[in-house]
Amino acid sequence: MNRAEIIIIGAGSIGLAIARRLSKTGRNIVLLERHSSFGQDTSTRNSEVIHGGMYYPTDSLKARLCVDGNRMLYELCSKHAVLHRKTGKLIIANTENERKNIEEIYHQGQINHVSNLQMIGEQEIKKIEPNIRAKWALLSPESGILDATELMRYFEQEALANGVTIRYDHEVVGLENRNNDYKVIVRRDNGKTEEITTDVVINAAGLYADKISTMLGIDIENAGYRIYWVKGEYFDVNERHRGKMSHLIYPTPTPVSLGIHVRMRLDGTFALGPNALYVDEINYDVDPIHLDQFFSDTQKYLPFLEKSDLTPGIAGIRAKLQAKGETAKDFIIRHEDDKGLPGFINLVGIDSPALTACMAIAEEVAGIYKEL
Ligand SMILES: Cc1cc2nc3c(=O)[nH]c(=O)nc-3n(C[C@H](O)[C@H](O)[C@H](O)COP(=O)(O)OP(=O)(O)OC[C@H]3O[C@@H](n4cnc5c(N)ncnc54)[C@H](O)[C@@H]3O)c2cc1C
Known part of the structure; x- marks a missing residue:
């Protein structure tokens, strides 16, 4: 029977960031992933935005880990040549209600210690983004974009170099807690199962x-x-508009999502999205029927768009703790010893801004691990 000291389940941005961080402890770590490579689920199916951290409630894990994660990501990406750009972001308003909404986000951003936020008016908006329509905007200079695949590759390579064993095509199909030891049952791609025991x-x-x-x-x-x-679909925008904007452009957020925004890519092309649809199955198809909605939502602030510019793009699925109609929930990151599971560190509801926060989440987990 195999034995490990730490087993991590899932090689998305979170599992990989944790594997890299804990690899510095010198423990015998095994990372198990059911797909044949990393990041096949949500970590490559998103906007790849490095968020500033202004949306999230005071003292929430999302606020703290996003603000810390933002700083840590820029440092790491600069130091290790992971492709990224600090584009800055505008959350725009065209009605009085929207203006009040972005002012509230501005104040929340101050409470959350987000740096350099500014409220700007139409004249200034025209100077920095002449092609969009907006009366007011909240400018977040610390927001940006990155190549999530490159980031995960960096984590993967660092973890491997520090001795972590990564097993792809290994799906965890069972877990048992036996006298504070865990038996992890995995199914391999050839259908065979095996067991690994671990402390954590x-x-x-x-x-x-x-x-x-x-x-x-x-x-x-x-x-x-x-x-x-909660599924989020994107529509690609015709390449003829490449470079028409240099900042990320967001509308005011809704209770379930940040709104259909401009998803800027590192090559200057962009897409629009994501919408937010509660779903019961994992299916990454984009329904062309939603094109009209995307067009009418975004044409208000991107007047140069024509319907024929939009074609179905990628989709991703959010792991949300909030049922339809409920308010947003915080990340759950905790040691489950009070549930009779010492050594089980649980991360649940790790939705946006978790890509931004991944390094800070890994640090949080390292802190919990140290106290075990
Ligand atoms: C549409 C959309 C847009 C988003 N935009 C942003 C953004 O711009 N910025 C931002 O910061 N965040 C964004 N997010 C959130 C962010 O993408 C996610 O929070 C983050 O990627 C979650 O990473 P993860 O590692 O927890 O999950 P995943 O990437 O899904 O990784 C989990 C891994 O666990 C594996 N796994 C599951 N079960 C098992 C099992 N039984 N055995 C073995 N392996 C298993 C899966 O195969 C998967 O690889 C967005 C999310 C969506 C859906």
């Missing part, structure tokens, strides 16, 4: 983090760990 299990399974929690007997309804899948 870290659940970074993204869309399936609630399923992993259930395997250890946690009642996810009582604990508030049920994950709702």
Whole structure:
């Protein structure tokens, strides 16, 4: 039987950031991933935005880990040549209600210690983004974009270099807690199962983090760990508009998402999205029927767009703790010893801004690990 000191489930941005961070402890670490390579689920199916951190409630993990993660990511990307750009971002307003909304975000940003936020008016907006229509905007100079695949490759290579064993095509299908040891049952791509025992299990399974929690007997309804899948589709914008904007452009947010915004790519092309649809299955197709909605939502602030500029692009699925109609929930990152599971570090509801926060989340987990 195989033995490890730490098992991490899931090689998305979170599992990989944790593997890299904990690899410095010199422990025998095994990272298990059901796909044949990293980041096949949510970590490559998103806007790749490095968020500033102004949206999230005071003292929430999302606020703290986003602001810290933003700084840590820029440092790492600059030092290790991971492609990124500090584009800055405008959250725009065209009505009085929207203006009040962005002012509230500005104040929340001050409370969350987001640097350099500024409220700007139409004249200034015209100077920096002449092609968009907006009366007011909140400028967040610390927001930007990055290549998430490159970031994960960097984490993967660092973890491997520090001795972590990464097993792709290994799906965790069972977990048992036996006298504070864990038996992890994995199914390989050839259908065979094997068992690994470990002292510590870290659940970074993204869309399936609630399923992993259930395997250890946690009642996810009582604990508030049920994950709702919320799909976000993107439409690509014709390349003829490449370079028409230099900042990320966002409308005011809705309760479930940051709104259909301009997703800027590092090559200057862009897409629009994501929308927010509660779904019961994992399916990354983009429904062309939603094109009209995307066009009418964005044409208000991107007047140069024509409907024929839009074509279906990628989609991603958010792992949300909020049921339809509920308010947004914070990340859950905790040691489950009070549930009779010492050594089980659980990460549930790791939705946006977790790509931005991944390094700070890894630091948080390292702190919990140290106290075990
Ligand atoms: C549309 C959209 C836009 C977003 N935009 C942004 C953004 O611009 N900026 C930002 O900061 N955040 C953004 N996010 C959020 C961010 O992408 C996610 O929070 C982050 O990628 C989550 O990473 P993860 O590692 O937890 O999950 P994942 O990337 O999903 O990784 C989890 C891994 O666990 C594996 N796994 C699951 N179950 C098992 C099992 N039983 N055995 C083995 N492996 C298993 C999966 O295969 C997967 O590889 C966005 C999300 C969406 C959906």
